[in-house]
Amino acid sequence: MRIFVVLAASLFFAQAAFAEPVGSPIPVGIAVGQTTNVALFGEEQVNGAKVAEKMINEKGGVNGTPIKLVFQDTGGDEAGAINAFQNLISRDKVVAIIGPTLSQQAFAANPIANQAKVPVVGPSNTAKGVAQIGEYVSRISAPMTLVAPNALKRALAINPNVKNVAVVYAQDDAFNVSETGIFQEAIKDQGLNIALIQKTSVKDTDFTTQVTAILGANVDMVVMSCLAADGGNMVKQLRQFGYEGLIVGGNGFNSPNMYPVCGKECTGVIVAQAYSPKADNAENNAFVPVFKEMFKKDPAQFSAQAYTSVKVVVEALSEVEKNSGKKVAEMDTAELRTALNAAIISSSYDTPLGEIVLDADGEITQKTFYVSQIKIADDGKTGAMELLP
Ligand code: LEU
Missing domain, CATH: 3.40.50.2300 (Response regulator)
Structure with a gap:
């Protein structure tokens, strides 16, 4: 017992x-x-x-x-x-x-x-x-291999008349160098013309040189591979200098912490994502x-x-x-x-x-990806990534 x-x-x-x-x-x-x-x-x-x-x-x-x-x-x-x-x-x-x-x-x-x-x-x-x-x-x-072409396709659905594209990338960052290669290939695969390529640094805060060059090239889309702080500032300056075309960002733009950096100028930026809170x-x-x-x-x-x-x-x-x-x-x-x-x-x-x-190499295979468009709220600091259909 x-x-x-x-x-x-x-x-x-x-x-x-x-x-x-x-x-x-x-x-x-x-x-x-x-x-x-x-x-x-x-x-x-x-x-x-x-x-x-x-x-x-x-x-x-x-x-x-x-x-x-x-x-x-x-x-x-x-x-x-x-x-x-x-x-x-x-x-x-x-x-x-x-x-x-x-x-x-x-x-x-x-x-x-x-x-x-x-x-x-x-x-x-x-x-x-x-x-x-x-x-x-x-x-x-x-890696962006699958994600980047998706983002471009959604951008073209928004404006099918895009022909000339400017590519921007942070040259002192391994991921951005890798990502721009994938973006550039996807741009060509879509039959678009890369009108110019601009290099930046993840440490840059002033993008006058690059923005001036882009405005001079008359492009309909800018595809950016940067991190959130530099990228956010560059988007802001592009819009403030009068660029009105599409902006597609890479993995470095996939952070709501970028919203306060670029404020309302971030609205409309298209971002490819490997996750959605709505999944x-x-x-x-x-x-x-x-x-x-x-x-x-x-x-x-x-x-x-x-x-x-x-x-x-x-x-x-x-x-x-x-x-x-x-x-x-x-x-x-x-x-x-x-x-x-x-x-x-x-x-x-x-x-x-x-x-x-x-896999045996430690490489990931993932099935679901998303593309969203940033929408900044009236306060200019908060916002949301709105899923594109
Ligand atoms: N995907 C980026 C990289 O591989 C990092 C991310 C936090 C923007 O460096």
């Missing part, structure tokens, strides 16, 4: 433990740009990751063990990313790193994690070749209300992608426990990191982005 009571009690506590995680939390590194001009994106990424941590731990973490996100600011450059990665790897002993924000940073910092055999999940890196940096590198951010799938329907409750706004793409990255790591940790028959907490850090990487790649995941598949 006594044995029965003890058994029943321990079963009860085992159940309770599942709902309320116990044990030392599993450290997962988040290395994104929380300062500099990149903070416009980093803030969204931190928010998305925090929602994931809360939701996952409320559901029992990894089979009863909670996770703990360890944040390390990378700033906006390569040195900052390298430093953050080194701290997370050696000091904090994280099981995996989610980051960095920019591909430009990924090409510098990811080889360090790869060498140390620490899995890296890229939450927003869209340049060609990021997933291929090494065995331990994967990403959940789809109707079970994962997104669970994610959006919790995000809204925490941050009083809809999640942006970079928030949803950061959430997805944490979810991918946690599902893979569960997989490691299932395959090894061991609790993650009992595994040696190096053994765990290797097993975790193997579980992350070659798997599919249900996420707010829809179903995604990571």
Whole structure:
């Protein structure tokens, strides 16, 4: 009888433990740009990751063990990313790193994690070749290959008479250099003429030279590959100098944090997206209300992608426990990191982005993309990305 009571009690506590995680939390590194001009994106990424941590731990973490996100600011450059990665790897002993924000940073910092055999999940890196940096590198951010042509097609649906196009890109940023290549190819495939190409820097704030050249070329569309701060300022200056044609932006424009930078001049800008808060799938329907409750706004793409990255790591940790028959907490850090990487790649995941598949290279395949048009509210600071049909 006594044995029965003890058994029943321990079963009860085992159940309770599942709902309320116990044990030392599993450290997962988040290395994104929380300062500099990149903070416009980093803030969204931190928010998305925090929602994931809360939701996952409320559901029992990894089979009863909670996770703990360890944040390390990378700033906006390569040195900052390298430093953050080194701290997370050696000091904090994280099981995996989610980051960095920019591909430009990924090409510098990811080889360090790869060498140390620490899995890296890229939450927003869209340049060609990021997933291929090494065995331990994967990403959940789809490159622009599929997305860019979509954005152009929607732009042409708005104005079918477009013929001459100006292309702008930030020449000191790996992702923007990669993205403009894809845009330029898509422009030619649509039978349009690239009338001129203008180079900028992600550090620029004054675009008089480029805007003057564009106005002189009499184009009907400007296709821009920039980050949010520089891009937002350039859109503003293009409109203030009198450009009236279409503007198509790339992945760097996909942030509501750009709205206050360019104000009402952002209205009408067309942006390709890998996520919509309106997506109707079970994962997104669970994610959006919790995000809204925490941050009083809809999640942006970079928030949803950061959430997805944490979810991918946690599902893979569960997989490691299932395959090894061991609790993650009992595994040696190096053994765990290797097993975790193997579980992350070659798997599919249900996420707010829809179903995604990571191949053996860590490259993502995603099915659903969106194209939206920015609409700024009367306050000139807030706005929305309105889905184009
Ligand atoms: N997609 C960009 C990159 O790969 C980053 C994003 C936050 C604009 O660098």
